[in-house]
Each structure stands twice: as structure tokens, then as C-alpha cells.
Amino acid sequence: MKKLLFFVLAFSIHYTANAADSFSTLEERMTGKEFKETGIVKLTDEELAALNDWLRRHSVATLENAAALSASSSATMDASEDLRGLENQKGTNPDGDVIYSTIVGTFNGWKEKGTLFKLANGMVWRQDDHDTFYVKPTENAEITIEKGFMDVWHLSMVGHGSKVRVKRVK
Secondary structure (H helix, E strand, C coil): CHHHHHHHHHHHHHHHHCCCCCCCCHHHHCCHHHHHHCCHHHCCHHHHHHHHHHHHHCCHHHHHCHHHHHHHHHCCCCCCCCCCCCCCCCCCCCCCCEEEEEECCEEEEECCCCCEEEECCCCEEEECCCCCEEEEEEECCEEEEEECHHHCEEEEECCCCCEEEEEECC
16 A cells, blocks of 8 residues: 555556646556555546546646636636637636536547547637547547647646647637
8 A cells, every 4th residue: 555655646646747637547647556556456437437537537637727627627617708719709617728527419539620529618719720630439528728838728638648729719
């Protein structure tokens, strides 16, 4: 148990140093050998899910943007009030360079320029490049949209490193 606690502490420190990366579960970040050596393989599915959830909630990126996360998950802010990402508009939250939400319905990646992403918070974003990314169909996939250099926004699915350039439509 002490080894597991030490690993979780070491992982948390490492993770906070790389907070700009999207969250990846322990299974995605570790090799099979590391997974076995740390003893995490002994955890039940529920215990592993709880550990991944704890790591996600306690990451620096999540803590710094807790207000944005609670706003998007509880849908307290109407999309028409949140102007982030709209051309020639400033958002109501000047520190809100990250948007957390879920894609409504089944999500299986992005295929071509022009693909629309309808979010649970009411926003609609359009793919603005020709990149492709395929993922197993996921219901209500958790995503982040981050503001980048020169006000360019990028959408990524939580737990995956691939990003796509997007523009806000609504």
C-alpha cells in the first residue's frame, strides 16, 4: 500500500508538471510492466476508476479551471452569454482560455474540415482544418477546447493527445 501511495504521489507531481497535456488514465500512460510493478494491476475496476477520477480532479489544470468546469457541467451559463471563441468578441470570462464540456450524442472523432461539434453547454464549434482522428464511438465524450496562439482554438477529447483546430459557430 505504501508503494501505491508513493506512486500516486510521484505521478501527481509528474502530472502537475505536465498539466498542459490532456488527462490520460493510468492505463494509457503506463506500460504493462509499469502497471504490474506498481501493483495497480491488483486494483478492481472500480478502485482503478476511482484513482483515475481522483487524479483527474486534482490535476493543476483542473483545479485552476474549476470555475469553468462547474459552469460547463452544470450548464449554468447560457452559450449566448459566453462569447469565447466568437470572432471579434471578448468572452465574459477573460481568464477562460479552456472550455470543458461534452459532445452531445455519439462521438467517433473528426474526419474533415467543416465537421460540427455540438456541445452540452449549447456551443457549436466547426472543424477548421483537414486533420483526422478516429476513436471508438463514445456517448457524450468529454472534451476540452483551449485557446492557443493568435486566438486559435483547439478541441481535444479528454484522455487523448490529438487536437483539431476549431472555430466557434454558435
